[in-house]
Amino acid sequence: MTMKLYCFGESGNAYKAALTMELAEVDWEPVYVDFFNGETRTPEYRALNEMGEVPVLVDGEVTLSQSGVIQDYISSKTSRFGGRSADERREILRWLFWDNHKLSGQAGSTRFLMNFLPEEKRPAEVIAFYQARLKSTYKVLDGHLEGRDWIVGDAPTVADFACCGYLYYPEPFGFDRADWPNIDRWLAALSALPGWKHPYDLMPGSPADRA
Numbered sequence: 001m002t003m004k005l006y007c008f009g010e011s012g013n014a015y016k017a018a019l020t021m022e023l024a025e026v027d028w029e030p031v032y033v034d035f036f037n038g039e040t041r042t043p044e045y046r047a048l049n050e051m052g053e054v055p056v057l058v059d060g061e062v063t064l065s066q067s068g069v070i071q072d073y074i075s076s077k078t079s080r081f082g083g084r085s086a087d088e089r090r091e092i093l094r095w096l097f098w099d100n101h102k103l104s105g106q107a108g109s110t111r112f113l114m115n116f117l118p119e120e121k122r123p124a125e126v127i128a129f130y131q132a133r134l135k136s137t138y139k140v141l142d143g144h145l146e147g148r149d150w151i152v153g154d155a156p157t158v159a160d161f162a163c164c165g166y167l168y169y170p171e172p173f174g175f176d177r178a179d180w181p182n183i184d185r186w187l188a189a190l191s192a193l194p195g196w197k198h199p200y201d202l203m204p205g206s207p208a209d210r211a
Helices: 012-023 043-048 067-078 086-115 124-144 158-163 181-191
Strands: 003-007 028-032 056-059 062-065
Touching: 003 012, 012 028, 012 067, 012 086, 012 158, 056 067, 062 067, 067 086, 067 158, 086 124, 086 158, 124 181, 158 181
Parallel strands: 003 028
Antiparallel strands: 003 056, 056 062
């Protein structure tokens, strides 16, 4: 049975789930969610996910939301990208939680404020605050990747697919790969994996479609 991932191309959180599914070679298809026209606020969508967010995975009788949960489900179902020991699995979870709070949570908000709000509504002080916090976050990730190919262990895991979620997007939000050589090297290694796709190639919907 083909899994369905409710998603849209601009969502870095959806990208984490979509990339995990694509690299794990599961049978899946994207279902476009018209976020910018309010689909996630409709009663029909809230019946699918009471949190009103993407992504949502539907696999037969299983319906899951939250990208980290979906990644863990795919990893468990396919026995891929979940680490090679209990210690590695705990380390993967540590980085998933860190990404959600420190990296993606702030990068996603900053990118939205800088690119998807009307220019006159963009709060300069809030954006500057987020960008300052993100610099500390990039420093943590770049330092961790010094001398490492992957975030956990000696092979790619869902921790890598989570932490890269917003870092391939072209819209400016204060991240320049050239400033962070270890992150840059790591992103290049991820994009060289068989099956890797850019978020706008992997999921429907992009700013160009709404231009």
